[in-house]
Amino acid sequence: MTQDTPAGINSASRLRTAYQAWHNFWFRPADTLTLGIMRLLTGGMLVYNLLVWSLDLQAFFGSNGLQPAEVIKKFHGTGRGYSFLFYVTDEWLATVHWTCVAIAVMFCLGIGTRVTAILAWAITISYSQRVPVANFGLDQILGLLCMYLAIGPSGDSLSVDAWLRHRRVPLLPRPPKASAQMTLRLIQIHVCVIYFWAGFAKLKGDSWWTGEAMWQVLANQEYQTMDLTWMASVPWLPYLIAHITVAWEVFFCVLIWVPALRPLMLLMGTLMHVGIGAFMGMWTFGLIMTFAYFSFSAPEKWRRWMHRSPGRATALENSLRDVTTLTPASAAGTSATAASAAVMSAAPASHPVTPQPVSPDRACEVVAPLPTPARASVLIVSVDAEERHSLRRYLRDHDIPCRATMSAELALTLILQERPAIILLSGTRLTGTQIQQMVGDLLDGTDSPIIAMTTERQQSRLTAMKANVTFLKYPVSLREIRQALTDAVFGAVVAAPNTEYSQTTATKSLAVESLPAATSASNDSDHPTRTES
Amino acid sequence: MPTFRSRLKSLGFVALNAWLVFHVFAIFIAPAGMPPASPLLVDASRLARPYNDALFLYHGYHYFAPDPGASTLVSWRVDRPGALPVRGRFPDRAIWPRLRYHRYFMLADNLGGFPDQMQANVFTAYARYFAALHGSSTISLDLLRHHPSSIIRMQAGGQLSDEETFETEPLGEWDFTPPQDAPAAFDGLLAPPADETSADEPSAGQPSAGQPATAWRSAESPSEHSSPVALQPVAVEQ
Numbered sequence: 001m002t003q004d005t006p007a008g009i010n011s012a013s014r015l016r017t018a019y020q021a022w023h024n025f026w027f028r029p030a031d032t033l034t035l036g037i038m039r040l041l042t043g044g045m046l047v048y049n050l051l052v053w054s055l056d057l058q059a060f061f062g063s064n065g066l067q068p069a070e071v072i073k074k075f076h077g078t079g080r081g082y083s084f085l086f087y088v089t090d091e092w093l094a095t096v097h098w099t100c101v102a103i104a105v106m107f108c109l110g111i112g113t114r115v116t117a118i119l120a121w122a123i124t125i126s127y128s129q130r131v132p133v134a135n136f137g138l139d140q141i142l143g144l145l146c147m148y149l150a151i152g153p154s155g156d157s158l159s160v161d162a163w164l165r166h167r168r169v170p171l172l173p174r175p176p177k178a179s180a181q182m183t184l185r186l187i188q189i190h191v192c193v194i195y196f197w198a199g200f201a202k203l204k205g206d207s208w209w210t211g212e213a214m215w216q217v218l219a220n221q222e223y224q225t226m227d228l229t230w231m232a233s234v235p236w237l238p239y240l241i242a243h244i245t246v247a248w249e250v251f252f253c254v255l256i257w258v259p260a261l262r263p264l265m266l267l268m269g270t271l272m273h274v275g276i277g278a279f280m281g282m283w284t285f286g287l288i289m290t291f292a293y294f295s296f297s298a299p300e301k302w303r304r305w306m307h308r309s310p311g312r313a314t315a316l317e318n319s320l321r322d323v324t325t326l327t328p329a330s331a332a333g334t335s336a337t338a339a340s341a342a343v344m345s346a347a348p349a350s351h352p353v354t355p356q357p358v359s360p361d362r363a364c365e366v367v368a369p370l371p372t373p374a375r376a377s378v379l380i381v382s383v384d385a386e387e388r389h390s391l392r393r394y395l396r397d398h399d400i401p402c403r404a405t406m407s408a409e410l411a412l413t414l415i416l417q418e419r420p421a422i423i424l425l426s427g428t429r430l431t432g433t434q435i436q437q438m439v440g441d442l443l444d445g446t447d448s449p450i451i452a453m454t455t456e457r458q459q460s461r462l463t464a465m466k467a468n469v470t471f472l473k474y475p476v477s478l479r480e481i482r483q484a485l486t487d488a489v490f491g492a493v494v495a496a497p498n499t500e501y502s503q504t505t506a507t508k509s510l511a512v513e514s515l516p517a518a519t520s521a522s523n524d525s526d527h528p529t530r531t532e533s
Numbered sequence: 534m535p536t537f538r539s540r541l542k543s544l545g546f547v548a549l550n551a552w553l554v555f556h557v558f559a560i561f562i563a564p565a566g567m568p569p570a571s572p573l574l575v576d577a578s579r580l581a582r583p584y585n586d587a588l589f590l591y592h593g594y595h596y597f598a599p600d601p602g603a604s605t606l607v608s609w610r611v612d613r614p615g616a617l618p619v620r621g622r623f624p625d626r627a628i629w630p631r632l633r634y635h636r637y638f639m640l641a642d643n644l645g646g647f648p649d650q651m652q653a654n655v656f657t658a659y660a661r662y663f664a665a666l667h668g669s670s671t672i673s674l675d676l677l678r679h680h681p682s683s684i685i686r687m688q689a690g691g692q693l694s695d696e697e698t699f700e701t702e703p704l705g706e707w708d709f710t711p712p713q714d715a716p717a718a719f720d721g722l723l724a725p726p727a728d729e730t731s732a733d734e735p736s737a738g739q740p741s742a743g744q745p746a747t748a749w750r751s752a753e754s755p756s757e758h759s760s761p762v763a764l765q766p767v768a769v770e771q
Contacts, residue, residue, distance in 0.1 A: 026553060052632045059662065066640060066662050071654040075647065080586045125589040133643050133655060134636045140592045147588060182553070190560055197564035197594045204569070205599030216601040216681040221693045222624060222638060223604070225631075232687035281631045 029176035031299035036157030041291040042145045043108025050101045060131050062090050067131045083126040110159020117150040137285040152183025175428045175474045187295040192253035199249030211239030225281040380404040381411045382426035394478045408441040415446045427454040432461035449488045559584050567593040606677040607641040611667040619667045660707040674704040
């Protein structure tokens, strides 16, 4: 009833907006690389923690040790504080312990991650709850990070699992996942909760208000690793650090969500935890807290850093900018790439050509104006820069002229200008609704076949649009993509036999001729061979 | 008409969202219920207690709060007939690596946060362990509290390790000599846990003398503890 009134429509719209915001916050697909980095670091810390335990195994976990199982069990009470170590006898302790170390190493390296992550979590909890008196901040943070890494797809990146998958088929970067986003959000919120209560708990004490607290911490002989008593001669310094620490902890949960302040907040936190490590010897605690900061970082930066190609990345960005700001004038030849120039300077479409190989680096360079309009046979549409780069490099390495762009709008401009034979659309980083809209837009603007690389869920949203769309389900190899491109081109040609090629078909024909020519020139023995047959 | 599968997926998605809401509530409310807290916060934290207990999320995150305060150490003295007594304490700065040092430090420093009965049982375990380590049946334990020096004290020329910054609380002496008619299971130095014997009469595994002090006393001979002693047996000349 209220839906019909303006107020009702307004509230419905607000509700929809709120739901969309909630959905985007928790479930917008995110790169799994961040979780991969965190798994490596957290797993490394878990291994180190276990190795240190092995120095005092019987002392802490033995039946006649410092923490008798019966006393600890009684402390935990029934139904709380479970640990499989309660049931391990002294004779089996070393065997069980080294098995746990092996599992932790596997988790760290990402071997059978789905299983080893859960086991690593169970190991962390079991060790901590078996010796609660010996616990400190490290165990708390290690426990929660292992839990979240067991929930999320932490083995999708930087893992042996991923490497093995990649060995079987050369994969594109794994598609972003909603579960990765959810896990990262949970870690972010947990970090906020930790600092919020750490800050508020300090406000309960007088010494944090008087500023003495920081001095007491730094001048604690049992903690300190270097003499900082010189600070007594500059007392304002520990006072200032105390006040900044409390303010930073209390307001972290708010200011970290302000994009402009996020780097500052993380920098301050890193300095604080490095200080805890350097001056109080609590490197393990300081480091594990900073590991959690990775959840706030942008994975693109780590990808770029990992590939150690800042120069290439810049060239790539320039190249993309060049394509994406293409104007009709520039399309006439001012901004074509060397790759497309090499291929598109080809002879008439009906004659096979032997294109000159073009290196990926050269492909990213902007070259002098070309005499003829450059046209791409394949148009790549992907919002993920890394994926665009991989696809473009791969296709150009196989002498398939292509262009890449990041949005449907820019793709439509390029379609009008270049009339590509095939459109290769990636669902990476797109929600089901977004890819649905993008495919709809592309279908409105072209009759060229579309190859959509999607997840199963994304594909289910596109069921009504199957007419001119071919689906490739993630994970998909570059070879499979090339095969699909060939199939799509041949499908189009076979569908219209014995006819003179129209302009569009001629463009397709170029691709038809180019693909086998290129592939036969390559050393890839696994390439499509339909033309040869 | 929604299929059973799609209905199941929708239900799963709703359940996932409900879990997210509850999880965030649970991790937020867990530290709120720690004292001092209003009955409202305590009751609210109880709602999430089983969940937080199960997932090892029941922490307060009160790092160095509300006040950093003094640090706690445990020292022991093992008297051996016909041999020199052995003294030691933990944490000991010679313990390496640093994480291991912190584990021993927490054994002493954390214990104040646990229930009294558990503290007594754990001290007995410490006594039994170090007595066995040094091949003795008797041992005495002290709790040392190292108070932080104020800025004013340091400006006046004080040192962090000055004697007056230490406070000693004798925890008692333990005699683990097995009774003549003790069952064979309790061979050697080991005695049944303290809570398994009568509290009325001193017996193996119980403090036989020097019941835990109820008030802090100044150190009897702080200099004994001012220099680090290795965790391994060290003979000290009398």
